[in-house]
Amino acid sequence: MNPLAFIETKRDGGCHTSEELRQFVLAFQKGEFRDYQVAAWLMAVYFRGLAPEELRVFTQALAESGHMVRLPEELHAVDKHSTGGVGDKGTLVVVPLVAACGVPVSKLSGRGLDFTGGTLDKLESIPGFRSGFSLEEFRELIRTVGCAVVGHSPQITPAEGLFYALRDVTGTVPSLPLIASSIVSKKLAGGASGFVFDVKCGSGAFMRTREDARSLARLLVDLSRDLGRRAKALVTDMDVPLGRWIGNAAEVLEAVHTLQGRGPKDTEELSLALAGAMLVLAGAASSREEGIRRAEKVLRSGEGLEMFRRFVAAQGGTPRVADDPEGVLALAPLRWDLVAPETGWLDRIDARKVGVAMRLLGGGRLHKDDAIRPGVAAEVLVRPGGAVETGSPVLRLHYDDEARLAEAKDALRDALVIVEEQPPRRSVVLEAVD
Numbered sequence: 516m517n518p519l520a521f522i523e524t525k526r527d528g529g530c531h532t533s534e535e536l537r538q539f540v541l542a543f544q545k546g547e548f549r550d551y552q553v554a555a556w557l558m559a560v561y562f563r564g565l566a567p568e569e570l571r572v573f574t575q576a577l578a579e580s581g582h583m584v585r586l587p588e589e590l591h592a593v594d595k596h597s598t599g600g601v602g603d604k605g606t607l608v609v610v611p612l613v614a615a616c617g618v619p620v621s622k623l624s625g626r627g628l629d630f631t632g633g634t635l636d637k638l639e640s641i642p643g644f645r646s647g648f649s650l651e652e653f654r655e656l657i658r659t660v661g662c663a664v665v666g667h668s669p670q671i672t673p674a675e676g677l678f679y680a681l682r683d684v685t686g687t688v689p690s691l692p693l694i695a696s697s698i699v700s701k702k703l704a705g706g707a708s709g710f711v712f713d714v715k716c717g718s719g720a721f722m723r724t725r726e727d728a729r730s731l732a733r734l735l736v737d738l739s740r741d742l743g744r745r746a747k748a749l750v751t752d753m754d755v756p757l758g759r760w761i762g763n764a765a766e767v768l769e770a771v772h773t774l775q776g777r778g779p780k781d782t783e784e785l786s787l788a789l790a791g792a793m794l795v796l797a798g799a800a801s802s803r804e805e806g807i808r809r810a811e812k813v814l815r816s817g818e819g820l821e822m823f824r825r826f827v828a829a830q831g832g833t834p835r836v837a838d839d840p841e842g843v844l845a846l847a848p849l850r851w852d853l854v855a856p857e858t859g860w861l862d863r864i865d866a867r868k869v870g871v872a873m874r875l876l877g878g879g880r881l882h883k884d885d886a887i888r889p890g891v892a893a894e895v896l897v898r899p900g901g902a903v904e905t906g907s908p909v910l911r912l913h914y915d916d917e918a919r920l921a922e923a924k925d926a927l928r929d930a931l932v933i934v935e936e937q938p939p940r941r942s943v944v945l946e947a948v949d
Contacts, residue, residue, distance in 0.1 A: 516535065516538050516539065516542060518542075518548055518549075518552045521535065521539060521556065522552065522555050522556050522559060525556060525559040525560060525563055526555075526559040526563070528563050530566050530568075530569055531569055533568070533572045536569060536572045536573050536576055537572065537576045539556075540573070540576040540577060540580055540674050541576075541580070541674075543674060543677060543678070544580055544673060544674040544677065550681060553677075553678070553681055554681055554685045554687075557678070557681060557682060557685055557687040557690075557693065558685065558686070558687055560687070560690055560692060560693060561686075561687045561689075561690040561693070564690075564691070564692055565692040565696075567741075569692075570692050570695065570696060570738060571738065571741050571742065573692075573696050574695070574696040574699050574700045574703070574738060574742065575700075575703070575742065576674070577672060577674050577675040577678070577696060577697075577700035578672060578675075578699075578700040578701075578703035578704045580672060580673050580674030580675065581669070581670050581671045581672050581673045581674075581704065582650045582670045582671060582704075583703070583704050583706070584621060584650060584653060584654060584671070584704060584705055584706030585654075585706060586619070586621060586654065586657065586706040586707075588708070590619045590657070590658075591618065591619070591708055591709075591797045591798060591799075592618075592619040592620065592621040592657060592706060592707045592708060592797075593613065593618055593619075593620060593621075593707050593708070593709045593710070593711065593793045593796050593797045594620065594621055594622050594623075594702050594705055594707035594709070594710050594711070594793075595609055595610075595620075595622070595710070595711040595712070595713060595789055595793055596698050596701075596702065596710065596711075596712055596713065597712075597713040597715065598694060598698070598712070598713065598714050598715050598720065598721060598722065598728075598731065599715065599720065599721060600715040600719050600720055600753040600756075600757060600866065601719035601753065601756045601757070601761055601866040601867070601869050601870040601873075602719075602756035602757040602758050602760060602761040602766065602769075602866075602869075602895075603713075603715070603753070603757050603766075604637065604757070604758065604760075604766035604767070604769055604770045604773075604782065605713060605757075605782075605785055605786055605789055606622070606624065606634045606664065607634070607637065607638070607766065607767060607770035607823075608770050608773050608774060608778075608782065608783075608786040608819075609786050609789045609790050609793070610622060610662050610664060610826070611662065611774065611819050611820070611822035611823040611826055612774075612786065612787075612790045612810045612813055612814060612819040612822075613662070613790050613793045613794065613797075613810070614660070614661035614662035614822050614826070615661075615813040615818040615819045615821070615822040616790075616794055616799060616809050616810060616813055617661075617799065618793065618794060618797040618799050619657050619658075619661055619662065620657075620661070620662035620663075620707075620793075621653075621657050621662075621663065621705045621706045621707045622662070622663065622664045622665070622705060622707075623665060623666070623671060623672065623701040623702070623704060623705040624646075624664050624665070624666060624701075625666065625679055625697075625701070634664060635664075635666045636763050636887050636889070637763045637764075637766050637767055638664060638767070638827075638830075638832070639763075639887075639889070640763040640764035640767055640844060640889035640890075641767060641827060641832040641833065641836050641843065641844070642832065642833050642843065643831045643832050643833055644827060644830055644831055644832035645830050645831040645832075646664065646665050646666040646830070647665065647666060648663070648665045648830075649670060650670045650671060653665050653671070654706075656829055656830070657706075659829070660825055660826055660829045661822065661825075661826075662822070662826055663826075663829075663830070664826075664830070665830075671704050671705075672700055672701055672704045675696075675697060675700045675701060675704075678693075678697065679697055682697070683880065684880075688721055689721045689722075691730065691731055691734055692734075694721065694731060695731065695734050695735055695738050696738075698712070698735060699735065699738050699739055699742065702739065702744070703742060703744070707744075708744065708745065708796075709744060709745040709746065709747075709793070709796030709797060710735075710739050710744055710745070710746045710747075710796075711746070711747050711748070711749070711789055711792045711793045711796060712732060712735045712736070712746065712747070712748040712749070713748075713749055713751055713785075713789055714728045714729075714731050714732040714735070714748050714749065714750050714751070714948075715728065715751055715752075715753035716728030716750060716751070716752065716753060716754075716945070717752055717753040717754030717755070717866060718753070718754050718865050718866050718867040718868075719753040719754065719755070719756060719865075719866020719867045719869070719870055720753035720866075725750060725945060725946075728750045728945075729750055729946070729948065732748035732749075732750055732948040733748075733948055735748055736748050736948055736949070745796050746796075747792050747795070747796060747947065747948070747949050748947070748948040748949075749788060749789065749792060749944055749945075749946070749947055749948070750944075750945045750946045750947075750948065751785060751788075751943055751944050751945060752941060752942065752943050752944075752945055753866055754863055754866060754941075755863045755864050755865075755866050755899050755941065756864060756866045756869050756870075756893070756895060757781060757782055757785065757943075758773075758778070758779040758781060758782040758895070759779050759782075759894065759895050759898075760892060760893070760894055760895070761869055761870070761873055761878075761892060761893040761894075761895075762846075762873060762878050762889075762890075762891050762892030762893060762913070763878060763887060763889040763890075763891070763892075764844040764845065764846060764889045764890050764892065765844070765846060765892035765893075765894070765913070767836065767840065767844055768840045768841065768844050769782060770782075770823075771820075771823070771836060771837060771840040772840070773786060774814065774819050774820040774823050774837070775820060776814065776815060779898075781941075781943045783814075784943050784944070785943045785944065786810075787807045787810050787811055787814070788803070788807060788943070788944045790806065790807070790810035791803045791804070791805075791806030791807035791808075791809070791810055792806060792947070793806070794806035794809055794810065803947070820837055821837075823837050824837035824838075845889075845890050846890045846892050846913045847888065847890040847891050847892065847913040847914050847915035848890075848913075848915060849913070849914045849915060849917065849920075850911060850912065850913060850914075851911070851912045851914070851920060851924070852896075852908035852909075852910070852911050852912075853908070853909055853910040853911075853912070853924075853927050853930065853931065854905075854906050854907060854908055854909060855897075855903035855904060855905060855906065855907050855909050855931060855933060856905065856931065856933070857905050857933055858903065858904045858905050858933075859902075859903060859933040859934055859935050860900065860901070860902055860903070860933065860934050860935070860936060860937045860938060861897050861898070861899050861900065861901050861902075861903050861909065861931065861932070861933055862899060862932040862933065862934045862938045863899050863932045863941075864895065864899065864909070864910060864930055864931060864932075865929070865930040865931075865932070868926055868927050868928075868929075868930040869893050869910070869927070869930060871926040872893065872912070872923040872924075872926040872927050873891060873892075873893055873923075875919055875922045875923045875926055876888070876891045876912065876914045876916070876919050876920070876923045877891050877914075877915070877916065877919060878891035878892070888915060888916075890913065890915060891913060891914055891915065892912075892913040893910055893911070893912055893913070894910070894911040894912075894913065895909075895910060896908050896909055896910060896911055897909045899938065899941060900937060900938055900939075900940060900941075902937075903931075903933060909931055910927070910930070910931075
């Protein structure tokens with residue numbers, strides 16, 4: 516096919532045929548389209564969008580670019596996906612909770628995008644943890660353990676992995692159709708029969724407003740159902756970082772603390788809400804409220820933590836992380852504190868600014884081939900709603916390269932919003948989209 520003509524069609528607001536889109540995905544996968552040509556098309560889609568039929572065909576082509584996981588129908592496997600946030604370690608808690616309730620979880624995950632962290636990067640901070648598995652191994656993990664979280668491989672959605680890496684470095688991450696096709700194609704290939712989407716909104720999300728997040732949530736649910744899957748979505752707050760810790764190893768630490776019953780309230784609240792919705796999709800609960808109660812029961816009993824231990828061990832990681840996370844997960848040795856510029860009440864910590872600072876320190880990627888520094892972290896010392904005094908520490912950076920600190924400090928300028936009266940408690944879950 517003619518790459519220039521294909522790009523120009525979308526640049527000028529035209530629509531591709533179904534056959535053109537299938538050929539395009541295959542050509543990029545074979546290396547017949549150059550990265551710079553695909554980058555041009557991605558930018559055209561960013562401005563022009565994709566029609567519903569284009570989106571459905573493109574998503575299906577991405578899913579079918581490799582093998583599709585086929586699970587026995589009686590398993591009723593489910594999956595969840597977050598659109599990305601700062602400090603969002605929900606998957607690390609939700610997957611073992613749902614699996615501990617007897618519902619298999621089949622999950623394909625990605626790496627960090629832009630200023631947000633990636634589930635695989637976090638899990639791979641656990642010594643020995645492996646995310647690359649064959650199709651047969653992935654299926655066997657789901658059958659024997661009850662859950663699996665794996666990344667892209669030559670067998671599973673290989674074309675989507677190529678597009679995913681380019682989006683991260685071409686300024687096209689926030690495009691709704693590109694987000695939806697990326698997410699849903701992985702869900703289709705993962706073999707689950709139902710999906711729950713955690714759609715973030717706020718300064719630390721790609722959807723800055725609640726209205727935009729609601730639009731993406733509806734698009735994800737509609738696209739999933741157009742492709743024959745059951746789906747639900749929650750719109751959740753990402754105006755402030757989730758929980759206490761931001762960073763790859765640090766977020767595993769917080770996930771373990773949450774499964775131990777001593778995690779931050781907002782991390783626990785979000786995890787239980789998502790787990791409850793997944794149990795409803797699987798038919799293991801009649802309502803989200805019942806699902807939340809079931810998930811909370813396995814959290815309090817320790818069954819969720821035991822499932823996390825089994826899951827980590829099955830994928831090559833050291834299971835001791837479930838008992839002694841501080842002894843297994845090493846944080847970067849250097850410290851710098853962001854202090855309050857005035858006395859008052861902390862209204863919020865700008866999540867996007869924190870995410871950018873983490874990326875600059877090496878906790879995320881500036882280029883698609885960059886190596887992650889797993890010990891880089893940010894620690895929230897004062898939660899929104901807490902009192903602060905002039906000069907008191909509010910956010911602590913854990914870093915390992917002095918040369919990177921100046922840019923990170925600059926990114927955090929005006930990140931603290933301090934008000935005169937104590938603000939009301941923030942709600943993590945804003946609304947449900949069915």
